[in-house]
Amino acid sequence: MAMIRRIGDWELALYDYMVANENQPHVYGERDCVLFAAGAVQAMTGEDFAAEYRGKYTTEKGALKILAKLGDGTVRGLVDRHLPSLPIGFGRRGDLALFEGSLGVIMGPHAVFVGAYLDEEGNELPPAYVLKPRPEWEKAWAVG
Numbered sequence: 095m096a097m098i099r100r101i102g103d104w105e106l107a108l109y110d111y112m113v114a115n116e117n118q119p120h121v122y123g124e125r126d127c128v129l130f131a132a133g134a135v136q137a138m139t140g141e142d143f144a145a146e147y148r149g150k151y152t153t154e155k156g157a158l159k160i161l162a163k164l165g166d167g168t169v170r171g172l173v174d175r176h177l178p179s180l181p182i183g184f185g186r187r188g189d190l191a192l193f194e195g196s197l198g199v200i201m202g203p204h205a206v207f208v209g210a211y212l213d214e215e216g217n218e219l220p221p222a223y224v225l226k227p228r229p230e231w232e233k234a235w236a237v238g
Contacts, residue, residue, distance in 0.1 A: 100188065100238035104138040108188050111137035112199070112206065112223075119221045120210040123151045128169060130208045131190050131197040135177075135237050138188050143176045169197050170233060177235035185234035192233040193226045203228050 101107060111134055118125055132144035142148070147160045158167070165171035170192055177190065185191060191198050191205035198207035204225040211219045 098135075098139045098141050098238050100138045101140060104188065104238075107137040108134060108199075112201070115208070116223055117221050118208075120208055122153050122157050123149055125208065126157060127196040127198065127208055128157070128172065131173075131199055134188065134199045135190070139238055169195055173197065173235055177237060180234050180236045182228060182231050182234045185228070185231070185236075189237050190235045191226075191228075191231040193231055198226065200234065201225075205231060 115125070115130065115133070120126060123129070129144055129148060132142065132148075136142045136144075147164065151157050151160055161167050161169065161172055165175055173190060173192070180189070182191070185200045185205075187201055189200045191200050193205065193207060196207050196209060198205035200206075204227055207224045207226060208221075209224065211222075211224065213219055
């Protein structure tokens with residue numbers, strides 16, 4: 095695991111990244127939870143941890159194959175390869191958090207997640223960020 099550092103203007107870079115990605119559709123291999131979080135890390139540090147698998151899958155099944163190939167078959171295992179974990183209470187803006195197998199970006203007391211979300215009738219909802227409060231996170235990782 096290589097030590098990474100945030101760039102000098104990482105807060106502005108993260109803000110610009112988050113604004114640019116808001117209301118974008120969930121697309122495996124382009125904008126899923128792992129690539130969304132990896133994009134945030136890249137914006138803040140210049141390091142692209144997803145380079146080896148970005149664009150190499152287009153379905154959930156393909157994503158699961160990549161996870162199995164690169165680790166233990168979980169998002170948690172994949173992120174553990176790249177970033178040090180930290181106690182959830184110490185997660186700060188720009189660090190990463192895990193919630194129900196999805197990876198998000200910490201933005202204060204909440205983490206921001208992307209995904210394909212459905213309403214009660216099973217209809218896909220318009221793209222939007224979903225916020226989850228700190229007590230609901232399962233794990234956190236330090237970014238720089």
